[in-house]
Amino acid sequence: MAPKTTRPVLDTRSLNRATLARQLLLGRAEMSAADATRHLLGLQAQNVKPPYFQLHARLAGFRPAELAGLMESRQAVRIVTMRSTIHTHTAADALVLRPLVQPARDREVRYFRKGLVGVDLDRLAELARVFVETEPRTMGEIREELLKEWPDADPQSLSVAARCRLPLVQVTPRGVWGKSGQVRLTTLSEWVGDVDPGSGAGGMDAAVLRYLGAFGPASVKDMQTWAGLTRLREVFERLRPGLAVFQDENGVELFDLPDGPRPDADQPAPPRFLPEFDNLLLSHADRTRVIDPELKGRTWSGNQAHCTLLLDGFLAGLWKLDAATLTVELFSAASKASRAEIVAEGERLIADMTEAGESAEEGAKASSGSVRFGAIRA
Incomplete structure (x- = not known):
């Protein structure tokens, strides 16, 4: 053997x-x-x-x-x-x-x-x-x-x-x-x-390489989840000689571009407000790289998807923008420093995304919008 x-x-x-x-x-x-x-x-x-x-x-x-x-x-x-x-x-x-x-x-x-x-x-x-x-x-x-x-x-x-x-x-x-x-x-x-x-041309081989460039390192099942397709194993096998190969902590084989960025695990990740259906949360079979297993299903209510907040790179809460008020609901308590970063990012979101397409007067109102924290969604 x-x-x-x-x-x-x-x-x-x-x-x-x-x-x-x-x-x-x-x-x-x-x-x-x-x-x-x-x-x-x-x-x-x-x-x-x-x-x-x-x-x-x-x-x-x-x-x-x-x-x-x-x-x-x-x-x-x-x-x-x-x-x-x-x-x-x-x-x-x-x-x-x-x-x-x-x-x-x-x-x-x-x-x-x-x-x-x-x-x-x-x-x-x-x-x-x-x-x-x-x-x-x-x-x-x-x-x-x-x-x-x-x-x-x-x-x-x-x-x-x-x-x-x-x-x-x-x-x-x-x-x-x-x-x-x-x-x-x-x-x-x-x-x-x-x-x-x-x-952009090149068929499925090129699509696999581009998927790894945007979502890797990833398994065959990850890409199949992203694409909604099956039977992609043979494509990965054809490309294997030119790919870097890893495994996750569960032993699942992961493929990547040899020169794909793989930063240090301790590199800081700023808070980010993502909309509903962001592909970051939908494009892997195993989503634990972004979503803690204990939070699985928390981005949905029935058939309604929620806007999500990343903190330290992981799902940490939900948000809603109503006029110029951004309401954040965390899944657990955050430090004072983290909350300050969330507020700063939220104020940027309000200023950039509520004035666009509005009148100058409405844009001025938007720039003075507020970020508030709702109850923790335990």
Whole structure:
């Protein structure tokens, strides 16, 4: 029997600091919104505002108008990709990443097959494509158009099939900071035109390397959780000779880029306010690198996700911004110094993220907002 291979062990704090470094959360990066969105492989965008707050936590000098401008110029788009959820991607990344997750979209359609008896899915995709490329349509309008062809089919199943078979983007003003708009859809190619994916190209091998660059060190199951895909082991095995390999304290094999940042476990991590659905909390099968097992499930109430606070790099509480008042609810007591850091970071959030898109008078009010601590959520 061959001897068991021993890999260098990365403990929880080491994994935490390495991941925070990739996620631009150990210190705000001097990086454009477009470059950061690409580096992070997209921003979770189930709701409209979270992508803006994700970038504020990570970038020096970020203002919502920068990402809003990318949306309005069609350099960034909202589209269903990883885990069947909406993400904001650069246009080039959307063109690369959306086809990679098509197997998961095909699997999703199969869940609705009982409502699609007699429906030719290729014809459905073509009819829907022509319909939305004529002008952007609501999902209700797409459903009604398809019912003309298949009146006996289940309406929801028809709309799910269209969303899964086609790369549909939510057109602006939806997703633009300070504006509102109904969800209207067209195809990715129709919306962004002839975009060169550039360095974003390269298939699943490149996607694995980029995932490690943004979320590593990570296991195969971690990436499968992030992507909503299965059977990625063979890709990692193909790349193994060029990767650094570690293991966590439970013996799980972790892969990483050889030159990926792995800071000292004692490096300070400033407090950060993350929005609901931040990918830092969703992109690993084992989330203990950020969430203490005793706090598992504390970021949700029913089907509602909460905004979260990181303290010393780990989940430490929840927050809510109401007008210019930021309310913080910690899970346990914090030192006076930590509370002072939280207040300073909170005041920055208020000043930067409540004046954008508002009138000058309202912005002045925002800059004098307050941070308050609610009861500890024991």
